[in-house]
Amino acid sequence: MTEETAGAQPILRPALKVVDATLRDGGLVNDFRFSDDFVRALYAADLAAGVDYMEVGYKADRDIFDEIKFGKWKFCRDEDVAAVLGGRTSRMKLACMADVGRCNFRRDICAKGNSPIDMYRIATYADTIPEAIGMLEYCDKLGYETTVNIMAISRESVETVQRTLDMLGGSPAKAIYLVDSYGALYPDGVRALAETYLAAGQKYQKEIGIHAHNNQNLAFANTITCCGAGVNYLDATVSGMGRGAGNCALELLLGYLKGRFDLSPVLAFLEAGHMQRLKEAGAMWGYDLAYLVTGLYNRHPSAAIGYYKDARMDISAFLKEVSSS
Amino acid sequence: MTEETAGAQPILRPALKVVDATLRDGGLVNDFRFSDDFVRALYAADLAAGVDYMEVGYKADRDIFDEIKFGKWKFCRDEDVAAVLGGRTSRMKLACMADVGRCNFRRDICAKGNSPIDMYRIATYADTIPEAIGMLEYCDKLGYETTVNIMAISRESVETVQRTLDMLGGSPAKAIYLVDSYGALYPDGVRALAETYLAAGQKYQKEIGIHAHNNQNLAFANTITCCGAGVNYLDATVSGMGRGAGNCALELLLGYLKGRFDLSPVLAFLEAGHMQRLKEAGAMWGYDLAYLVTGLYNRHPSAAIGYYKDARMDISAFLKEVSSS
Numbered sequence: 001m002t003e004e005t006a007g008a009q010p011i012l013r014p015a016l017k018v019v020d021a022t023l024r025d026g027g028l029v030n031d032f033r034f035s036d037d038f039v040r041a042l043y044a045a046d047l048a049a050g051v052d053y054m055e056v057g058y059k060a061d062r063d064i065f066d067e068i069k070f071g072k073w074k075f076c077r078d079e080d081v082a083a084v085l086g087g088r089t090s091r092m093k094l095a096c097m098a099d100v101g102r103c104n105f106r107r108d109i110c111a112k113g114n115s116p117i118d119m120y121r122i123a124t125y126a127d128t129i130p131e132a133i134g135m136l137e138y139c140d141k142l143g144y145e146t147t148v149n150i151m152a153i154s155r156e157s158v159e160t161v162q163r164t165l166d167m168l169g170g171s172p173a174k175a176i177y178l179v180d181s182y183g184a185l186y187p188d189g190v191r192a193l194a195e196t197y198l199a200a201g202q203k204y205q206k207e208i209g210i211h212a213h214n215n216q217n218l219a220f221a222n223t224i225t226c227c228g229a230g231v232n233y234l235d236a237t238v239s240g241m242g243r244g245a246g247n248c249a250l251e252l253l254l255g256y257l258k259g260r261f262d263l264s265p266v267l268a269f270l271e272a273g274h275m276q277r278l279k280e281a282g283a284m285w286g287y288d289l290a291y292l293v294t295g296l297y298n299r300h301p302s303a304a305i306g307y308y309k310d311a312r313m314d315i316s317a318f319l320k321e322v323s324s325s
Numbered sequence: 326m327t328e329e330t331a332g333a334q335p336i337l338r339p340a341l342k343v344v345d346a347t348l349r350d351g352g353l354v355n356d357f358r359f360s361d362d363f364v365r366a367l368y369a370a371d372l373a374a375g376v377d378y379m380e381v382g383y384k385a386d387r388d389i390f391d392e393i394k395f396g397k398w399k400f401c402r403d404e405d406v407a408a409v410l411g412g413r414t415s416r417m418k419l420a421c422m423a424d425v426g427r428c429n430f431r432r433d434i435c436a437k438g439n440s441p442i443d444m445y446r447i448a449t450y451a452d453t454i455p456e457a458i459g460m461l462e463y464c465d466k467l468g469y470e471t472t473v474n475i476m477a478i479s480r481e482s483v484e485t486v487q488r489t490l491d492m493l494g495g496s497p498a499k500a501i502y503l504v505d506s507y508g509a510l511y512p513d514g515v516r517a518l519a520e521t522y523l524a525a526g527q528k529y530q531k532e533i534g535i536h537a538h539n540n541q542n543l544a545f546a547n548t549i550t551c552c553g554a555g556v557n558y559l560d561a562t563v564s565g566m567g568r569g570a571g572n573c574a575l576e577l578l579l580g581y582l583k584g585r586f587d588l589s590p591v592l593a594f595l596e597a598g599h600m601q602r603l604k605e606a607g608a609m610w611g612y613d614l615a616y617l618v619t620g621l622y623n624r625h626p627s628a629a630i631g632y633y634k635d636a637r638m639d640i641s642a643f644l645k646e647v648s649s650s
Contacts, residue, residue, distance in 0.1 A: 218546055255541070256621075268641045271640050292580060296580040313596065316589060
């Protein structure tokens with residue numbers, strides 16, 4: 001075979017960035033209880049693989065989330081992050097996510113100079129863009145790179161998507177993310193959306209990112225579809241670890257991009273048993289029938305997460321519930 | 326969301342056919358040891374779901390394959406198939422696969438009138454097309470529908486693909502299948518190949534089919550990519566059961582095509598535990614790292630199948646072996 005029959009490899013654009021969101025999206029699976037060894041080993045693997053950003057968790061508001069119930073990567077205090085990953089000077093940057101309405105950013109996000117975090121990713125729904133812009137401007141003024149991640153985009157109309165992009169066009173965000181929170185998008189649909197985002201990116205001089213979910217086993221396909229369309233910020237997680245059906249698997253993506261990234265450090269990380277131990281401790285994620293159902297009907301995955309939490313086995317009834325809701 | 330953002334649903338072309346290959350490709354996983362109850366239940370589910378063809382197995386040569394070592398669906402004697410599925414008059418048709426060089430077709434394939442099989446699918450590599458044509462003509466003369474499935478297409482050059490299609494253009498095959506045996510193809514590549522096949526299909530008045538493997542978790546994506554391009558024969562299997570990394574999952578495909586097919590009978594089949602019992606009996610298939618490696622490097626999956634058979638856990642070494650072979 002040559003590249004002709006396999007499928008065109010992406011032009012490995014310098015602007016292309018891979019973001020490892022394992023700790024952040026994976027943290028939603030195991031309440032952010034990652035050991036320091038795990039985090040350091042993941043950092044080393046990501047760095048060796050050529051990953052551009054490692055997202056270390058959320059900057060969640062401890063007045064909303066009980067610190068006892070979560071590992072420290074839910075809150076990403078600068079000193080906690082620095083204790084594990086500080087002192088490293090490397091090409092790879094650290095990112096952290098802040099949800100609109102769930103982050104006391106004025107109290108908790110300090111000037112960049114004192115922080116191991118390089119980039120804040122502001123997560124918002126389409127109806128809280130002004131708040132997101134407020135957070136973006138705040139973080140930008142403090143010296144951070146920023147992205148804005150517009151969640152659950154599959155539930156929005158084309159008009160809302162466009163309006164949202166136009167509102168964000170003047171924000172300091174370096175990249176605007178297309179986020180398929182529900183895992184509802186098919187490759188054709190994600191390409192069409194990506195083209196809309198890319199047109200806005202062109203207009204407002206911003207990069208575009210993709211964060212896919214695997215409800216219909218399309219996270220990787222949708223990610224590389226967006227990549228082919230010109231989307232440069234690509235999220236992935238080791239073993240696709242992430243809420244519900246999980247994400248685009250980093251090992252699949254690095255394999256696809258093997259002209260520029262190196263799959264072997266991530267395979268070595270897996271071989272060392274890091275993910276296996278998480279599973280043995282009870283962490284569960286990945287494509288399964290209930291996630292297929294919520295993704296297919298474009299519903300929030302919470303119903304499917306609940307299905308598995310309640311150890312339900314009546315998938316036919318679940319299909320009826322979701323399809324008629 | 327509307328169809329706009331989700332992704333255009335395929336125009337549900339009347340010519341579009343879904344082929345359930347569970348017994349045939351799944352049989353490669355469990356040596357075709359499916360109980361009569363399983364087969365009847367699968368038939369009923371497929372029929373209720375709207376599936377067009379159920380592929381019941383191979384017409385393998387018992388002089389090559391020891392009958393003791395396989396279930397009867399490896400050989401698909403007309404009387405054995407009829408005993409389980411005979412007497413049914415339904416819209417859904419039965420198919421059977423015959424490999425070039427592994428089927429004593431002149432001895433074992435009899436006139437259509439006496440057979441519960443409606444269609445023979447001739448599986449060939451690109452270098453045994455004359456033999457495949459011989460089998461196609463034989464089956465056609467006996468009154469069967471036929472398709473020709475060109476395996477491991479990812480290892481062939483563009484020129485070989487074209488030459489093969491031109492050779493088959495004059496054959497009686499109703500459909501020519503693009504078969505990604507190695508799971509090496511990406512959506513862009515499979516679309517380009519599909520377009521080549523479709524051009525030949527247009528020229529020679531044949532349909533085109535897709536049979537994908539899931540080494541890089543792209544079987545479903547590749548299948549719907551082909552569907553979008555105009556490919557009308559779509560293979561899938563329940564739970565993606567099939568050799569190695571398995572196939573496009575029927576439940577994913579029927580969900581995608583929900584304007585015309587009904588997912589619920591297949592979910593009911595799954596809920597009844599049929600696939601679970603196969604797994605409990607030791608059947609293993611589906612995306613995993615070693616399959617990713619062989620797919621990524623466009624190798625036959627046998628090395629990965631061997632990796633798991635030998636209970637290896639040294640994926641880094643395996644990557645080195647495969648990437649340097």
